[in-house]
Amino acid sequence: MTYEATRPQKPPGQEAKADFVQIIDVVKKFGQATAVDHVSLSIRKNEFFALLGSSGCGKSTLLRVMAGLETPDSGRVIVDGQDITQLPPYRRPVNMMFQSYALFPHMNVEDNAAYGLRREGVGSSEIRDRVAAALDLVQMGKFAKRKPHQLSGGQQQRVALARSLVKRPKLLLLDEPMSALDKKIRQQTQFELGNILYSVGVTCVMVTHDQEEAMTMADRLAVMNEGRIMQVGTPGEVYESPSCSFCAEFIGSTNLFTGVCASEQAGQFACEDLAAPLQVRGPITVRMNRPARLSLRPERISMSFEPVGREYNWAMGTVEQYAYMGSYTLYYIRLPSGRLMAVDLSRLAVTSMHREPDYGDTVYLSWGPEHLVVLEQ
Amino acid sequence: MSRRAIAWLGRRLPSGRTLVIAAPFLFLLLFFMVPFVAVLKISFADPQMSVPPYTPIAELKDGYLRITLSFEHYRAVLSDPVYVGSYLYSLQVAALTTLICLLVGYPASYLIARADPARRNLLMMAVMLPFWTSYLIRVYAWIGLLKNQGLINRFLMWLNLIDDPLKLYHNNWGLLIGMVYNYLPYLMIPLYAHFVKLDNALLEAACNLGARPWQAFLTITVPMSRRAVIAASLLVFIPAVGEYVIPEILGGSNSLMIGRVMWDDFFVNTDWPSAAAATGAMVILLLLPMAWFQRLQKREMVQP
Numbered sequence: 294m295t296y297e298a299t300r301p302q303k304p305p306g307q308e309a310k311a312d313f314v315q316i317i318d319v320v321k322k323f324g325q326a327t328a329v330d331h332v333s334l335s336i337r338k339n340e341f342f343a344l345l346g347s348s349g350c351g352k353s354t355l356l357r358v359m360a361g362l363e364t365p366d367s368g369r370v371i372v373d374g375q376d377i378t379q380l381p382p383y384r385r386p387v388n389m390m391f392q393s394y395a396l397f398p399h400m401n402v403e404d405n406a407a408y409g410l411r412r413e414g415v416g417s418s419e420i421r422d423r424v425a426a427a428l429d430l431v432q433m434g435k436f437a438k439r440k441p442h443q444l445s446g447g448q449q450q451r452v453a454l455a456r457s458l459v460k461r462p463k464l465l466l467l468d469e470p471m472s473a474l475d476k477k478i479r480q481q482t483q484f485e486l487g488n489i490l491y492s493v494g495v496t497c498v499m500v501t502h503d504q505e506e507a508m509t510m511a512d513r514l515a516v517m518n519e520g521r522i523m524q525v526g527t528p529g530e531v532y533e534s535p536s537c538s539f540c541a542e543f544i545g546s547t548n549l550f551t552g553v554c555a556s557e558q559a560g561q562f563a564c565e566d567l568a569a570p571l572q573v574r575g576p577i578t579v580r581m582n583r584p585a586r587l588s589l590r591p592e593r594i595s596m597s598f599e600p601v602g603r604e605y606n607w608a609m610g611t612v613e614q615y616a617y618m619g620s621y622t623l624y625y626i627r628l629p630s631g632r633l634m635a636v637d638l639s640r641l642a643v644t645s646m647h648r649e650p651d652y653g654d655t656v657y658l659s660w661g662p663e664h665l666v667v668l669e670q
Numbered sequence: 671m672s673r674r675a676i677a678w679l680g681r682r683l684p685s686g687r688t689l690v691i692a693a694p695f696l697f698l699l700l701f702f703m704v705p706f707v708a709v710l711k712i713s714f715a716d717p718q719m720s721v722p723p724y725t726p727i728a729e730l731k732d733g734y735l736r737i738t739l740s741f742e743h744y745r746a747v748l749s750d751p752v753y754v755g756s757y758l759y760s761l762q763v764a765a766l767t768t769l770i771c772l773l774v775g776y777p778a779s780y781l782i783a784r785a786d787p788a789r790r791n792l793l794m795m796a797v798m799l800p801f802w803t804s805y806l807i808r809v810y811a812w813i814g815l816l817k818n819q820g821l822i823n824r825f826l827m828w829l830n831l832i833d834d835p836l837k838l839y840h841n842n843w844g845l846l847i848g849m850v851y852n853y854l855p856y857l858m859i860p861l862y863a864h865f866v867k868l869d870n871a872l873l874e875a876a877c878n879l880g881a882r883p884w885q886a887f888l889t890i891t892v893p894m895s896r897r898a899v900i901a902a903s904l905l906v907f908i909p910a911v912g913e914y915v916i917p918e919i920l921g922g923s924n925s926l927m928i929g930r931v932m933w934d935d936f937f938v939n940t941d942w943p944s945a946a947a948a949t950g951a952m953v954i955l956l957l958l959p960m961a962w963f964q965r966l967q968k969r970e971m972v973q974p
Contacts (some may be wrong), residue, residue, distance in 0.1 A: 362874055382877045395875035399893050408889070409879035460879065 312371075313338035313496055314359075314464055319368030321354050328354040329365070330520035336513075341490060341497045343511035345504060345543070351520035352500045356466050359498065360389045373463050383412070388457035389466040393473060394449045396441040402428065402452050403437040409460040427459040428452075430489060446474050447482060454486065458493060465490070467499040471506055483509045504544050508532070516540045536669045541588040548589045548634050549668075554579045560662070561605065562587060566632035572605035574662040586668040592621070592637040593664035597646065601659040608634065608658045612650050624650065626658060634658065706953075713946035714739045724942050743947035753931065753948060757955070760928040763917075764910035767849040768857075768903050774850070775857040776899070780891070782858075783865030794862060797855050809848060809919050816844050816920070845921035852916060853906040860905065864898035865891075897967070904963055908956050928952055 314336035321329040328351045336342045344352040357363040359370055361382035369378045377385050388409070396405050406424045415423070428434045431451035441449055450470065457465060470486060471479045487510045490497055501507050507514045508528040516523040516531060516539070524536045528544075535541035538549055552562030552571055562571040562585060571587055579585045601607040610626035613633065622643055624636045636658060643649055650656055684692070715724040715738075729736045747753045782793045800808055815821050816839040823835035838844055868891065876886035914929030921927070928948060935945035 360878055362878070382874075383880045383882055387878075389875075389878045391871050391875055393869070393871050395869065395871040397872060397876075397890060397894075399896075408876070408881075412880035412885060456879070 313340075313373060314498070315369075315371040316355070316359070317369045317371065319355065319358055319365045319370065321351075321358055321363055321365045327520050329358065332368075332517075332520070332522055334515060334522065334525070336496060336498065338496055339494050341487070341499070341510060341512045343499045343501055343507035343514040344517055345501055345507040345514050346517035347502055347543070350517045352502075352517050353468060355517075356389070356468055356498065356500045359464065360387055360466055361385050362389075386463040387466060388460050388462035388464075389468065390450075390453045390457045390470055392468040392470075394441075394453035396449055396452055396456070398441055401438050401440050402433060402444070405441065405452055406456045406459050409456065413460070423459055424455075427455040430458070430493070431455045447478055450474065450482070450486075454489065458495065463496065465495045465497045467497065469500055469502070471501070471503065479506075480509070486510065508544075516543055518543075534666050535588060538586050538588070538668050541666070541668060546591060546635060548591060548594075550587045550589065552585055552587055554581055554583050554585060557581050566628060566630045567608050568629070569607050570605045571665055572662045573665045573667055577667055579667060588666045588668055589660060589664060590637075591623070591635040592639070594634070594636045594658050594660045595642070596624070596626075596636055596638055596650065596656050596658055598650075598654070598656060601657050603659070606660050606662060606665070610634065610656065610658065612652055612654045612656060615650070615652075624656075626656060709946045709949055711946075712942050713743055713950045714741070715943050716740050716742070717941050717943050722942070723940050740943070743944045744951065746944060747947045747951050752926075753928075756926045756928045756931045757952070759926060760911045760913075761955075763845065763849065763925075763927060764907050764913075766846065767853055767910045768907045770846070770850045771854050771857040771906050772899065772903060775854050775902075776861060776895075779858040779861040780865050783862050783868070790866070794859075797858050797862075800855065805852070806915065809852070809915055812844070812848055812851070812920055813839060816847065839920065841922040842925060845917050845925045848916040848920040849910060849913065853910055856905045856909075857902045860902040861895070861898055864895055868894065900963055900966065904959060907959065911956060912952060 312335050314334075316332060316334040319329055319332045320327070330351070332351075332355060334342075344355060346352045354363060358365050361377070361380060365378065369376055371377070372386060375386075377387070397408065400408070403424055406427055407420050410420045410423060425434065425437075428437055431454055433448060433451050433455060436444065436448060436452075441452065444452065450473070471482060474482055483506055499507070499510065511528065513525065513527050514531060515525045518539050524531055524540045531540060532544050535544065535547075541547045541549065550562075550564045550566060550571060552564040554577070555561045555563040555570055557577065557580065560573045560575065560577045562573070562579075564571055564587075573587070577585075600609070608626075608628055610628040612624055613627040614625040616623045618637075621637045621639050624638060626634045626636055628634060711727060712724055715727050717723055718725050725738065725740075727738055727740075729738070782790055782797075785793065813820070817823070818835040818837075818839070820839070822838065823832075826832045827835065836843075838847065872890055872894075873886050876890050877883065881889060912929050913927060914933060917925045917927045917930055918933075932945045932948050935941045935948065
């Protein structure tokens with residue numbers, strides 16, 4: 294997990310009130326289809342918030358509702374205490390960076406960046422200064438006279454960013470900011486963009502389908518599915534304690550088990566796929582004999598050739614597939630029940646075994662109670 | 671045949687692509703350039719009572735090749751007030767037609783392109799529907815609408831809006847109505863093709879940056895459509911200058927456009943060289959805006 298390293302810690306005092314941007318019970322339907330289904334969110338001042346979900350989950354529609362490009366069927370959008378639900382897009386203190394960047398092809402970089410200020414009627418000398426400052430911020434100052442088609446994808450993105458920041462919006466919206474870039478430069482750009490936005494100090498909502506992008510850039514994220522918010526939290530919270538099987542599978546990969554509570558006090562679950570019971574840590578809310586879904590991340594599993602000397606949280610199986618991924622190796626282990634389990638072993642863990650596991654080897658898997666998460670849904 | 675010979679043949683024979691591109695050029699060469707050169711040739715001859723009714727410009731006499739080029743007709747075309755006047759009148763009518771077509775067709779094609787796709791196709795079908803009927807029949811049909819006892823006048827009189835029929839036919843009104851009617855689709859179709867490709871995200875971005883819809887229209891839509899407007903206008907202007915049928919049928923006796931002058935020279939006065947010179951001068955006149963457009967396109971070639 295790299296998200297903590299992406300930028301300096303926020304100075305104290307910046308953790309402002311949690312209701313700078315409020316989305317209250319927003320519903321948006323297109324004909325029969327409900328794109329956004331009773332969504333409520335609170336976003337802090339200067340926070341970088343990501344809406345994460347697969348295509349068609351309603352995240353882009355929600356973003357367009359914030360920008361005023363779609364009118365919600367019901368619900369309200371409040372920015373800095375002002376209800377902007379009924380405001381037309383051109384009166385909102387909200388600027389958006391479009392997925393295609395939407396740079397005006399007939400204007401040069403400078404005129405693109407100045408467009409918003411000219412509409413505001415800002416004086417020409419102030420426009421010149423603010424545009425120059427914004428272009429310098431994104432290191433595009435020396436390209437001021439170029440036309441958009443003379444720029445690379447990354448440069449176009451930075452111009453689009455400058456164009457939306459120059460108006461000093463209260464809320465900046467980013468629609469899939471990396472999707473038009475080559476995979477190679479994407480990761481570096483994620484850090485650069487994050488650093489620029491952090492240095493400006495702007496409240497930011499980003500839409501993405503890429504969980505790595507969301508985790509790299511966002512302070513908090515919301516996982517969306519079928520128009521609803523499934524979970525809101527920091528990347529760490531959502532990864533470590535997913536609330537539902539959708540979140541667990543969408544953020545990273547996981548082994549999901551369906552178990553029946555065998556002991557409320559001990560926190561034990563019986564699972565058909567496993568010979569040994571599952572033992573979780575801490576108090577559980579599941580009642581005796583009630584079913585529950587449990588998540589176990591592949592990288593939290595240990596593997597050895599010798600049996601594990603304990604009664605719970607282990608499994609025996611044979612190596613069916615493995616893939617060398619560089620920093621880790623992914624193993625698929627077939628259990629006697631027929632269940633396939635994914636295990637990520639770090640290079641270090643593989644070399645500490647006395648030989649590398651190979652196809653058909655019998656191996657023993659084990660994991661600590663703290664790595665099992667009981668899902669709410 | 672050796673492999674080298676086949677390779678040699680492969681290099682010498684035109685490729686399929688060349689053939690496909692060459693076909694229309696060959697057609698134009700045969701059926702446009704060759705007749706045009708023949709017309710140019712006639713423009714340098716003198717009229718005489720014979721078949722064909724002009725002097726030969728190249729003669730083989732006593733072993734000498736004699737070429738007689740007469741520039742008299744070009745001089746006449748450029749100085750005779752009838753020719754100069756009809757040229758200017760043709761340019762005026764073509765310019766006015768283009769302007770009215772733009773005023774009507776620009777917003778119409780913009781709005782059609784912005785309508786929802788189902789209705790958009792229906793509306794464009796309506797624009798193209800007149801092409802299903804013969805051009806001549808459509809122009810004649812306007813007589814029935816425009817004449818003194820025509821549909822329009824009868825309707826207006828029935829509404830008691832007018833007491834006497836409006837003079838809409840055999841004058842400049844009839845001419846302009848017919849020209850605009852006929853050339854409007856040629857302007858709307860390319861403009862529609864441009865507007866329908868216009869990325870809606872650009873207008874949304876303008877709106878997001880604080881532009882009211884009319885400001886977005888003026889600062890984004892209009893400047894971006896400049897080249898499409900020029901191309902569509904030339905598509906109307908160039909054929910409109912040489913239009914013959916509409917002024918003949920709907921225009922008045924004073925609507926003397928250059929096409930009519932040429933017709934009279936050819937068929938009434940049997941003065942082929944003058945008519946040919948008038949044609950040559952008109953082509954040169956029309957090449958100017960086309961060359962200008964070519965240059966503009968070349969300069970902006972790299973831009974989307």
